[in-house]
Amino acid sequence: MENFSADTRRIALDAMGGDMGPTEVVAALQLALREFSDLCPVTIVGNEAELTPLLQQANLLDHPKVALLHASEVITMGDEVMTAIKRKRDSSMIKAIELVKNGEARAVVSSGNTKILVSAGTLKLRTLAGVERPALSPVIPREGGHFILIDAGANPDARVTHLVHNAILGSHYAQLELGVERPRVGLLTIGTEEGKGNSLINGTHESLKALGDLVNYVGPVEGFQVFFDHVDVIVCDGFTGNICLKSWESLSKFFRNELKAQMLSTPVRRLGGLLAKGAFTGLRHRIQPERYGGAPLLGLRGTVLKAHGSANRYALMNAIGDASEFIRVDFTSRIESDIERANKILRPEPADAKTP
Template sequence: MIAIDAMGGDHGPAVTVCGAGLVLDERPDLFFQLHGDEARINAELARLPKLKARSVVVHTDQCVAMDEKPAQAIRRRNTSLANAINAVKSGEARAVISAGNTGALMALSKMILKMMTDDLERPAIGCSWPNKKGFGTVLDVGANVTSDARQLIEFALMGAAFHRAVRGVEKPSIGLLNVGSEDVKGHEEVREAHKLLRENALGLNYHGFVEGTDLCAGTVDVVVTDGFTGNVALKTAEGTARFIKDLLKEAFKSSPLAMLGALVAGPALKAMAQRIDPAAGNGGPLLGLKGIVIKSHGGADVRAFSNAIKVGLSLAASGYERDIIESLKQFSQSIDEAEQAAIAAAAAGTSVEDKPAASQLEAAGNKVN
């Protein structure tokens, strides 16, 4: 069972319900819970008899507006968004998909589902990023404006688990987004995270620093950054993709000869447009929660929303939650061991700097304690 916030996004049931129908065409074994205004949902289901037979409509006349403040959304417990998330908590649904208000989705998901471990403060939003090799994973793209060294490492662990589950890469390569590849570049937190990851105590396939140009080059499978930088990069890339598509349309309409060229190059242009289309990678998981929550673009069309549902299905069919919990447990143990080693070294009169990995893990632990 997949729970859908049918009222979320710019288009509501016209996209969310039809998106579920598109997925059902490929996966006729699925069941859906459609949360929202029963009349509007049923109006769409009337045109989709197969989906209607495989769906349950959970009515509420309340929904979260796209510009509503998260604090307001939390106080209203009977919205389509809250009800869909509660379906995951109760075990009725395996995942929830919403194109609605990101802040409200984040706040309600954290409040209702809770975090996987006590050490995790907030979820991280991951996204699929088109590159020369197919798709990479970038996180965080909006959940955490600033992130310390420990959080960046947690993002690396969660991003690796997500990429493994969705893309099938057993040991994905990981890079830290920075302003340069040299060790001295970047602010203190990203340099500290780089040191910790480079020690490789967690068994990750760490590549090192990567730059903005590496995002589309596919230099690494998973790119880790704070939410502010990640969100700016994401919106810039999406805007650039649309800009290029618009320029190509203008160019091929500029003259009869250009239009003829467009006709000849049509299949190749269509393939290129699909590669850079943000809809192709739509569906960002909120990683770190006790449950699968997928954020779709608010302006997603039917195909894009169906892709977000497919991301949820991929995670539901995988063991990524257990993967993340085990990785975070190992990380916490590494910090504890490093702290004990530092205490022992201090008691013995040994400089902590003589133990690089312990020193760095202790520093990360101090940022949390």
């Protein structure tokens, strides 16, 4: 089934990449169509033989906003990057990215292999003018709200310019996703004193200060400040960010499991747990990852949203909704002018190259 319309404001949805399988992806698409009245059209990409009965069961087979594009291959978590990109050209992930590259869609949503998604998205879509490397930017809960972490793993070997670009990308994303008009941007380091950090941190700190009002840079932040209301965007390299993100997720699971074990350990505590059930439910909803279903790969000529490999239908539903919002506001076009201004500040034109 293919019923592509002339409308290119379309989402390409990879149905085969995640741990939960296409059943959960179709359920997420059904939920998204119910939840978001202005949702952009969606092309679901994957094995037609598996998807057709699922779409039919969900009453989406002839839905005016849904198209199906057959893909005979699947990229697995064990695939090597270049092997997958070169040899699995008929995979659901690569074909979804190709839809954006060819102008038949504006955004990709996938819960597949992160490394391959980042690499394929970068190679096929290319970065925005002036941007050297893309960055993954999940939304993380903190005291009184949320913050943007950028980069969470796309670029582990970052340079000063990359982190400055991350600050601009993250600031724009915070405006869109968090609704903050003037996001506070902080640089993750080991101390807030001047000069306390490695050469990458110190160089980035000086460069961010040089940007003036282009970015609302409030200075370095330490690890113990992260979950309090200090900043809206935390900038770091992808190596550091990925370790932070996975450590926070692991710690969150540890506390949930430990709290549950402690509350069930005695009859008195079980009774207390029942009395406090509402508070525990509220806490679970507050920190649950489903609310922000995907981390965008910012800085590309097109939107790529990476959902967690084990994302359920509610997380995927929100990722699809976020992709639609990116398309609606034409997010990528808003960034290039700020990147150009930053590059001129960081790399001014030589005096002898200027026109008299």
